[in-house]
Amino acid sequence: MTRHARTAALVLAAALLPSPARAAATVKVVASLPNLGAIARDIGGDRLDLTVIASGVQDAHFVDPKPSYIVKLRAADLLIVNGLDLEIGWIPPLAQGARNARVLPGGPGYVDASTGIPVVEIPANATRAEGDVHPYGNPHYLGDPLNALTVATTIAEALKKADPAGAASYDERRKAFAARLDQALFGAPLVELAGGAKLEREAAAGTLDHFLDATSIGGAPLRSKLGGWLGRMAPYRGKPIVTYHKDASYFAARFGLVVADYVEPKPGIPPSARHLEELTVRLQQGVAKVIVTRPYVEHRSTDLLAQKTGVAVVTLPLEVGGDPKATDFFALFDLVTERLAAALAPAGAGTAAPKGSGAR
Numbered sequence: 001m002t003r004h005a006r007t008a009a010l011v012l013a014a015a016l017l018p019s020p021a022r023a024a025a026t027v028k029v030v031a032s033l034p035n036l037g038a039i040a041r042d043i044g045g046d047r048l049d050l051t052v053i054a055s056g057v058q059d060a061h062f063v064d065p066k067p068s069y070i071v072k073l074r075a076a077d078l079l080i081v082n083g084l085d086l087e088i089g090w091i092p093p094l095a096q097g098a099r100n101a102r103v104l105p106g107g108p109g110y111v112d113a114s115t116g117i118p119v120v121e122i123p124a125n126a127t128r129a130e131g132d133v134h135p136y137g138n139p140h141y142l143g144d145p146l147n148a149l150t151v152a153t154t155i156a157e158a159l160k161k162a163d164p165a166g167a168a169s170y171d172e173r174r175k176a177f178a179a180r181l182d183q184a185l186f187g188a189p190l191v192e193l194a195g196g197a198k199l200e201r202e203a204a205a206g207t208l209d210h211f212l213d214a215t216s217i218g219g220a221p222l223r224s225k226l227g228g229w230l231g232r233m234a235p236y237r238g239k240p241i242v243t244y245h246k247d248a249s250y251f252a253a254r255f256g257l258v259v260a261d262y263v264e265p266k267p268g269i270p271p272s273a274r275h276l277e278e279l280t281v282r283l284q285q286g287v288a289k290v291i292v293t294r295p296y297v298e299h300r301s302t303d304l305l306a307q308k309t310g311v312a313v314v315t316l317p318l319e320v321g322g323d324p325k326a327t328d329f330f331a332l333f334d335l336v337t338e339r340l341a342a343a344l345a346p347a348g349a350g351t352a353a354p355k356g357s358g359a360r
């Protein structure tokens with residue numbers, strides 16, 4: 001082989017090698033909210049050129065739509081939204097301004113993450129009368145980490161359609177996401193004994209407790225193996241909490257907590273002085289010992305309630321980025337369960353919540 005031919009062969013070989021730069025960032029994805037963006041990143045990895053519109057310290061109902069996102073949406077292959085009208089005030093103006101039919105409702109790139117989610121609190125008549133911001137049922141379904149599995153599947157399927165060359169990667173990463181979520185939610189020892197898919201099915205059907213109590217392996221009921229986020233929250237099952245907004249319904253159902261009252265009289269309506277007085281009386285009567293609030297809501301009302309009644313107020317992020325420690329979907333629930341368990345623990349029990357095996 002001449003030197004020239006050898007050089008040509010090398011050049012040819014180099015051209016045939018898969019180029020990492022070319023494989024990266026194949027699909028342009030815009031996610032409305034940080035939790036959706038975090039799940040999309042877990043499923044899509046480096047194949048995504050990902051833009052997330054809202055930050056974790058913004059109220060998902062009331063994001064100010066910056067025109068710069070119109071440019072992103074104009075070029076987007078996929079737009080992932082929470083749906084159930086959560087983003088009604090800010091996604092439609094952005095998407096219409098972008099004039100990209102792909103990412104408008106009904107378009108091939110419009111991904112409604114609420115697809116397949118068992119929605120709760122659906123009103124008999126969808127209405128925004130009196131300012132209710134939940135006209136199609138409660139939109140805060142990612143408060144239940146199990147719902148993230150449905151969302152991950154919806155996103156993986158949309159990515160496979162937009163980028164068929166990445167299909168195997170998306171499938172593999174979705175499976176890895178599910179395995180990691182099972183371990184984080186139930187704890188690795190229980191997943192090993194019972195299998196993640198079985199635990200997911202029992203939890204989704206609301207029969208996990210029965211299954212854990214009725215099944216023994218080696219003489220010990222499976223319940224003794226429960227760890228992860230559920231294990232960490234298990235001592236507080238049945239405990240009442242008050243939340244600022246009606247955004248903890250799915251979370252409470254999954255972890256066995258009871259939402260006894262709200263600081264807002266209706267979702268999206270700030271409390272009147274009279275409502276706060278009534279709530280003060282109920283808290284003094286012992287309706288709950290803990291109020292859950294969010295980083296972006298006003299703290300005047302909850303400060304007042306704490307001052308008058310002595311209840312604890314705990315600020316929990318609802319979205320990835322809502323706290324510096326909530327760096328992804330897993331870190332978000334690590335933080336939320338740890339902080340809430342500490343707030344619900346009886347005085348004197350210390351603030352150290354038992355470490356779930358899913359926690360990193």
Ligand SMILES: [Zn+2]
Nearest residue numbers: 133246247267
């Ligand atoms: Zn809401």
